[in-house]
Amino acid sequence: MEKNQQPPRLAQWVLKIFHTDRKEFTHLGDFIQVYNEIYKKNGKFRAWVWYWIQTFKTLPWILSIKIYWSFVMFQNYITTALRNIFKNKGFSLINVTGLAVGMAACLLIFLFVQDELSYDAYHEKADQIYRIAVDYKLRSQEFEVATVGPVVAETMISLYPEVEDAVRFRDPGDLIIQYGDISFRESAAVFTDPSFFNVFSIPLIAGDQKTALAEPHSLVLSRKMAEKYFRNDNPLGKTLKVGNRDDYKVTGVIEKIPDNTHFHYDFLLSMASLDESRVPSWLTLNFQTYLLLKPGSDTKVLESKFSELVTKYVGGEIEKITGISAKLAFGSGQFRFQFYLQPLRDIHLHSDLLAELEANSDIKYVYIFSAIALFILIIASINFMNLSTARSAGRAKEVGVRKVLGSQRIQLIRQFLAEAVFFSFFSMILALFLVSLFLTTFNHLSGKSLSISSLSSLFFIGMILLIGILTGILSGVYPAFFLSAFQPVKVLKGELQRGVRSGPLRNSLVVFQFTATIILIIGTLSVYRQLQFIQNRKLGFEKEHVLILDNANLLRDQSQAFKGEVLTHPEYLSATVTGYLPIPSSRNATTVFPEGDVRSSSTVQFWTVDYDYIKTLGMTIARGRDFSREYSTDTSSVIINQRAAREFGWEDSIGKKISLPTSTKGDFITLHVIGVVEDFHYESLRDNIAPLILRLGEDRGHISFRIRTENMNKTITLLKRKWNEFLPIQPFDYYFMDDRFDTMYRSERRIGEVLGVFAFLAVIIGCLGLFGLASFTSERRTKEIGIRKVLGASIPNIMKLLLREFFILVVIANIISWPIAYFVINRWLKGFAYRAPLSIWIFLASGCSAILIALLTVSYQAVKSAVTNPVDSLRYE
Amino acid sequence: MKLLSRSEEVVLLTVWKLQEEAYCVPIREHLMNVTKKNWSFGSTYAPLERLEKRGFLESYTTDPIRERGGRSKRIYKVTKKGKKALMEIRSIQDMLWEAVPELKI
Numbered sequence: 014m015e016k017n018q019q020p021p022r023l024a025q026w027v028l029k030i031f032h033t034d035r036k037e038f039t040h041l042g043d044f045i046q047v048y049n050e051i052y053k054k055n056g057k058f059r060a061w062v063w064y065w066i067q068t069f070k071t072l073p074w075i076l077s078i079k080i081y082w083s084f085v086m087f088q089n090y091i092t093t094a095l096r097n098i099f100k101n102k103g104f105s106l107i108n109v110t111g112l113a114v115g116m117a118a119c120l121l122i123f124l125f126v127q128d129e130l131s132y133d134a135y136h137e138k139a140d141q142i143y144r145i146a147v148d149y150k151l152r153s154q155e156f157e158v159a160t161v162g163p164v165v166a167e168t169m170i171s172l173y174p175e176v177e178d179a180v181r182f183r184d185p186g187d188l189i190i191q192y193g194d195i196s197f198r199e200s201a202a203v204f205t206d207p208s209f210f211n212v213f214s215i216p217l218i219a220g221d222q223k224t225a226l227a228e229p230h231s232l233v234l235s236r237k238m239a240e241k242y243f244r245n246d247n248p249l250g251k252t253l254k255v256g257n258r259d260d261y262k263v264t265g266v267i268e269k270i271p272d273n274t275h276f277h278y279d280f281l282l283s284m285a286s287l288d289e290s291r292v293p294s295w296l297t298l299n300f301q302t303y304l305l306l307k308p309g310s311d312t313k314v315l316e317s318k319f320s321e322l323v324t325k326y327v328g329g330e331i332e333k334i335t336g337i338s339a340k341l342a343f344g345s346g347q348f349r350f351q352f353y354l355q356p357l358r359d360i361h362l363h364s365d366l367l368a369e370l371e372a373n374s375d376i377k378y379v380y381i382f383s384a385i386a387l388f389i390l391i392i393a394s395i396n397f398m399n400l401s402t403a404r405s406a407g408r409a410k411e412v413g414v415r416k417v418l419g420s421q422r423i424q425l426i427r428q429f430l431a432e433a434v435f436f437s438f439f440s441m442i443l444a445l446f447l448v449s450l451f452l453t454t455f456n457h458l459s460g461k462s463l464s465i466s467s468l469s470s471l472f473f474i475g476m477i478l479l480i481g482i483l484t485g486i487l488s489g490v491y492p493a494f495f496l497s498a499f500q501p502v503k504v505l506k507g508e509l510q511r512g513v514r515s516g517p518l519r520n521s522l523v524v525f526q527f528t529a530t531i532i533l534i535i536g537t538l539s540v541y542r543q544l545q546f547i548q549n550r551k552l553g554f555e556k557e558h559v560l561i562l563d564n565a566n567l568l569r570d571q572s573q574a575f576k577g578e579v580l581t582h583p584e585y586l587s588a589t590v591t592g593y594l595p596i597p598s599s600r601n602a603t604t605v606f607p608e609g610d611v612r613s614s615s616t617v618q619f620w621t622v623d624y625d626y627i628k629t630l631g632m633t634i635a636r637g638r639d640f641s642r643e644y645s646t647d648t649s650s651v652i653i654n655q656r657a658a659r660e661f662g663w664e665d666s667i668g669k670k671i672s673l674p675t676s677t678k679g680d681f682i683t684l685h686v687i688g689v690v691e692d693f694h695y696e697s698l699r700d701n702i703a704p705l706i707l708r709l710g711e712d713r714g715h716i717s718f719r720i721r722t723e724n725m726n727k728t729i730t731l732l733k734r735k736w737n738e739f740l741p742i743q744p745f746d747y748y749f750m751d752d753r754f755d756t757m758y759r760s761e762r763r764i765g766e767v768l769g770v771f772a773f774l775a776v777i778i779g780c781l782g783l784f785g786l787a788s789f790t791s792e793r794r795t796k797e798i799g800i801r802k803v804l805g806a807s808i809p810n811i812m813k814l815l816l817r818e819f820f821i822l823v824v825i826a827n828i829i830s831w832p833i834a835y836f837v838i839n840r841w842l843k844g845f846a847y848r849a850p851l852s853i854w855i856f857l858a859s860g861c862s863a864i865l866i867a868l869l870t871v872s873y874q875a876v877k878s879a880v881t882n883p884v885d886s887l888r889y890e
Numbered sequence: 891m892k893l894l895s896r897s898e899e900v901v902l903l904t905v906w907k908l909q910e911e912a913y914c915v916p917i918r919e920h921l922m923n924v925t926k927k928n929w930s931f932g933s934t935y936a937p938l939e940r941l942e943k944r945g946f947l948e949s950y951t952t953d954p955i956r957e958r959g960g961r962s963k964r965i966y967k968v969t970k971k972g973k974k975a976l977m978e979i980r981s982i983q984d985m986l987w988e989a990v991p992e993l994k995i
Contacts, residue, residue: 039913039961041959041961042958042963044931045957046958070932071935074936078939
């Protein structure tokens, strides 16, 4: 007999691998037979070539057959899955609801995170834009600030070749803008350079971007504002009165600045209108300055050139004001001044300096929220895993029969995985529905304006598919291996008892679920506690019952008269006219020299107030006295806070002198300290109290009234009437100090609320799973319970039996979660200068409530099975 | 009933002609001879399987054969339904050809 030749192995393997059905052997036989014939006739090479060619020609057909069969099998999986869903409606409902809620939460958080990460990405040159910030130290005071002096921008353009362009911002605070009879108070206005349109990709929809902001007294406004002031008229060329003073010509219109920008202005005023912008100063830090670098510039190299600049110019300016040489100032270690660059895209999430244009977000929250999303998804997946394996006894017969009929283990695994993925996609559809339903609520909660349309981006669709498949596989893989491992003989004999008792893995999964849930609850409670703490902290002033009148500067020199007239009514206890308030309002940082010593300069907040300031806002004088009309010398007197006294190193501050520079040439006026006010918190409690000096003077930003609250309506109507007597056409705007105070903690409150909602969701999902698990266990133990009852067990006995198991699990979860929660919350609290002490009660309360919720969930089932008459449960035996 | 397609008819006839030797290798050879075209294994298997699924063919496997690397042959047989279909298509063809004037090129 002739020896057989072996055809190419690889080709053979290819054929085999794709062949799934029974004809594989005869087909391979055909191939080999012809191969051998050709081999004999034409030699090995020809035969080899022929075999490969045939393999490739046959592949499409083999593949189509394979696809056909896998489709048939897939149909079978789907059918089985559907049958199972409808057979166990309760379980399916729990599974799908849990997964859908988890996925919806996950998607919402995903949208949120994506939005956070997209800040400022839309600028075409985003990667080339950097903001200059200053790291500043003067004796004990150290801070980093996002503003620099007005000359920095132009100096850097002229000195450094890598700087292509630069743009400055100068935020004037609130401005009254007036057009004919219409006038509004606008807070979203900024002075900026014409290069704004070159650096940022914010296009003009009307006007010429080259000339738009070039002239003094020109401005660009948003489309919304154009409609607000000019209705349907063409805004170009119109004039608006800004700040009750100058007329500005409208030279351009922009669309609304996109939400995902770290600034949102409606009015861009030309920088040329501002005299301050031409002062050659390096130390008046008032201008946010952005540099546009040439592509490929090395920021490290650029930053290294800054120190030379600082020594020359900043040092020079110090020398001019104080007479101290730059060398001495920098060498003493008391003074530090460094420029550094912040990439534009990092500002929103990584920057929290003084003088940010808006309160930024924090990368911390992106991490926290992502972790929560993951947690919730895992909790929901665990439900699926636990319920599937717990129910395994029900599926065991099916597995047995399938195996007997020739199913291989891999096919069964595939079947269960397909089922899980099917489940997860079904839940995903539900989740998308939930997302569209709750998106507005979420927007409200998170302060974003996410839209459902961002769901339709290709990236997001990919994400949805990925989450669907991953969740399916994650939650399906354990049940798949667990179920497919059954031995058919045992299963079909009915010997299988696995899955009835709670396996150690299932227990640890429940523990994990509750650990995550308890951490979330503890986190939520701690955030709320910190908020409470902040709001109830002794602030050093009384924020309640203070009504603040906006636009008070419209009264001009009549403001004191207005105040006097209002105070004739008994509803008004006292009033003070000033723009400087211990809530977000005007601020003025100045350098002063205590005791006239130019060598020991100090940067302080310097506020102009009137006689009734301390009385009206309920502050306390610690030493000395308040301003008084009886002393004519009080116009050159000041009151300092305790922090300032410490800063200056004064034991007894009364009578001490403070010199205030009045020009850059070195002129001073000298002020006497007449009193020390107890420290009050005028910035967010995240920060420590800084030195503050109060001086008498005219500042008409706001009028604050301390009022009686018995008849609020009357009080306010009265004020409004008075206002209209003085200013018939101007808008009457007011707010309460405590409301405005609360907005300082809006981001914390948001975190608290969002955390609360997701903690709640986690609890719900976890409980759903627990409920399913409990109902399953008690169902399986019906007989056992029946027998126990027959033998004399009481209902409480049975309850104890059923509850004990879950009780232990939740207790273990508590033990694990406490240290983790402690660690995480401690990290978060580090961001606050004043923090609520972590109390054990939060932990105990969270732990106990988790135990309570778990037991309540389980006890429904426990009671149900405990009260069952043993006759019913044992009858069929 | 749906009529046989031309290629199905060709394959079916080949199987009928080869009788006991009707497994893939000779079927393919015969087809190549008759049609003067190259048939790959894939394009031979496909109609065979389709015809079997539709009940025109049935198949059985022989004992393993050494020349075929220890694999058996799958021998196809035309079923009654297959024969009927062949006869039907033939009578249709005959009728068609009868009715037309002589074909000349």
